[in-house]
Amino acid sequence: MGFVDRDLVEAARRGDREAYADLIRSRGDRLYAIAQRILRDIDRTEDALQDALVIAWRDLPSLRDPDRFDAWLHRLVVRSCIHEAVRERRLSVDLRVIPADLTTDTDDFLSVADRDQLERGFRRLDPTHRAILVLRHFAGYEPSEIAELLGIPTGTARSRLHHAHRAMRAALDADARLAAVGG
Amino acid sequence: MTREHDIERVLDVWFTDGPTQMPDRFYSDVVRAVDRQPQRRLARLPLRSLDMTVPRFAALGAAAILILAVLALAVGAGRSPGPTPAPSPSATPVPSAASLPATGGPITPGRYAWAWPGGRLTFTLPAGWSSRADGQISKHENSPTEVVLLPTLPGTPAEVTHVFGDSCHPSGTLKAIGPSVDDLLAALDAQTATDATVSDLVIGGHPGHRVDMRLSSSVEPATCEWSPDGPITIWADPGGTSFFAFPFDHPGAAAYVVDVDGVRVVFIGGAAAEVSAADQAELDGVIASMAFEKTLPG
Numbered sequence: 177m178g179f180v181d182r183d184l185v186e187a188a189r190r191g192d193r194e195a196y197a198d199l200i201r202s203r204g205d206r207l208y209a210i211a212q213r214i215l216r217d218i219d220r221t222e223d224a225l226q227d228a229l230v231i232a233w234r235d236l237p238s239l240r241d242p243d244r245f246d247a248w249l250h251r252l253v254v255r256s257c258i259h260e261a262v263r264e265r266r267l268s269v270d271l272r273v274i275p276a277d278l279t280t281d282t283d284d285f286l287s288v289a290d291r292d293q294l295e296r297g298f299r300r301l302d303p304t305h306r307a308i309l310v311l312r313h314f315a316g317y318e319p320s321e322i323a324e325l326l327g328i329p330t331g332t333a334r335s336r337l338h339h340a341h342r343a344m345r346a347a348l349d350a351d352a353r354l355a356a357v358g359g
Numbered sequence: 360m361t362r363e364h365d366i367e368r369v370l371d372v373w374f375t376d377g378p379t380q381m382p383d384r385f386y387s388d389v390v391r392a393v394d395r396q397p398q399r400r401l402a403r404l405p406l407r408s409l410d411m412t413v414p415r416f417a418a419l420g421a422a423a424i425l426i427l428a429v430l431a432l433a434v435g436a437g438r439s440p441g442p443t444p445a446p447s448p449s450a451t452p453v454p455s456a457a458s459l460p461a462t463g464g465p466i467t468p469g470r471y472a473w474a475w476p477g478g479r480l481t482f483t484l485p486a487g488w489s490s491r492a493d494g495q496i497s498k499h500e501n502s503p504t505e506v507v508l509l510p511t512l513p514g515t516p517a518e519v520t521h522v523f524g525d526s527c528h529p530s531g532t533l534k535a536i537g538p539s540v541d542d543l544l545a546a547l548d549a550q551t552a553t554d555a556t557v558s559d560l561v562i563g564g565h566p567g568h569r570v571d572m573r574l575s576s577s578v579e580p581a582t583c584e585w586s587p588d589g590p591i592t593i594w595a596d597p598g599g600t601s602f603f604a605f606p607f608d609h610p611g612a613a614a615y616v617v618d619v620d621g622v623r624v625v626f627i628g629g630a631a632a633e634v635s636a637a638d639q640a641e642l643d644g645v646i647a648s649m650a651f652e653k654t655l656p657g
Binding site: 191197207222226233309 | 366367369370371372373374375376377378379380381382385386388389390392393394396397398463491492590602604606
């Protein structure tokens with residue numbers, strides 16, 4: 177964290193709302209993108225992220241080390257997303273959402289059908305596994321950093337990441353078999 | 360898609376789909392929500408950092424705990440015997456006291472007051488102290504040598520009305536307490552995961568108690584709700600705007616509970632792990648200088 181951000185965090189800890197707004201502004205894009213990729217739904221993304229950002233403001237005086245602000249904030253956001261995802265699963269297990277921007281990527285490495293399979297497989301995952309995959313493959317965190325964010329041992333983070341990879345591969349394979357059977 | 364696809368490569372590519380910018384509309388919504396949300400006021404008392412790796416900490420865990428205990432005892436041994444009985448406010452007038460700066464900041468030495476509906480608690484501050492908007496006064500704030508006092512006075516938003524039943528797993532355990540001194544002492548004594556040590560004393564001519572709170576040695580901090588650093592939570596208001604809490608590895612903070620003619624007056628005091636004997640003596644001196652005044656309510 178740079179010197180300016182440290183000053184902003186200190187000011188926000190003391191109750192400076194403008195400083196906190198600046199902190200949100202500079203980090204919002206990344207946090208929004210992470211939350212959306214975990215939750216796969218804009219409304220739920222915004223609910224979870226707003227909850228996390230308000231909680232972060234409320235609890236900011238409890239942050240002992242301003243240099244840990246980003247890790248702390250990411251942790252709050254990911255937890256909020258997991259909580260929202262758990263709630264989502266309780267409300268609607270079978271809801272299927274095709275991403276709005278499905279066709280916007282011209283990269284032909286993944287076809288529309290691939291993306292549909294990935295979407296369905298991902299949404300069947302446990303919310304913690306979803307978060308771990310996003311933190312690893314989108315945010316670029318190492319397993320040790322994921323462990324710190326989620327408050328779990330590094331070995332647990334590694335094993336959950338492995339499990340999530342295996343579950344995604346199995347989900348895709350199952351879809352492929354169904355497609356073959358269905359013609 | 361075939362199974363030979365490298366799932367990691369697939370996910371790397373797939374996650375590039377989706378929005379990459381926070382909408383301005385959403386940002387505005389968040390700022391408005393933050394404007395409506397007060398910050399929690401935590402009586403945080405930083406202390407010497409234990410920046411050890413987990414394995415090293417595990418190896419030295421017993422020693423680290425022992426060192427903290429010894430330091431705490433050593434500081435305690437160097438303390439003055441605590442606030443001494445002071446004459447009744449009516450018998451010995453004290454100098455007029457000023458209000459603390461509303462916005463906080465450095466304080467010039469002198470006599471100051473915390474106020475609540477119906478009374479004031481006055482005290483003398485030496486040089487080097489500062490205040491916050493919430494009434495906290497401290498020296499070397501947010502450092503390992505900090506000393507701090509924080510008001511939780513009757514009739515104010517920070518008044519102690521609810522105490523956690525379990526300081527390690529506080530969620531769902533916040534319980535209302537009665538208005539008397541004994542009600543608060545009983546709740547602190549019954550609190551799971553903390554050790555409360557009660558000492559009798561006199562502050563400003565009124566009978567009181569100092570209740571030293573610290574995480575019970577039988578509790579494994581890593582199992583607590585707010586792991587890995589804490590805080591342990593002692594009390595809060597039901598709206599979640601005012602907390603008494605401190606990190607797991609803090610040597611402990613004290614609640615001062617005074618019976619002022621039937622009214623329970625409470626404030627928090629504490630010193631971080633590396634406090635100097637001189638600053639500890641200043642803290643004790645501030646408490647010893649305290650006096651209570653009655654004012655007209657409203």
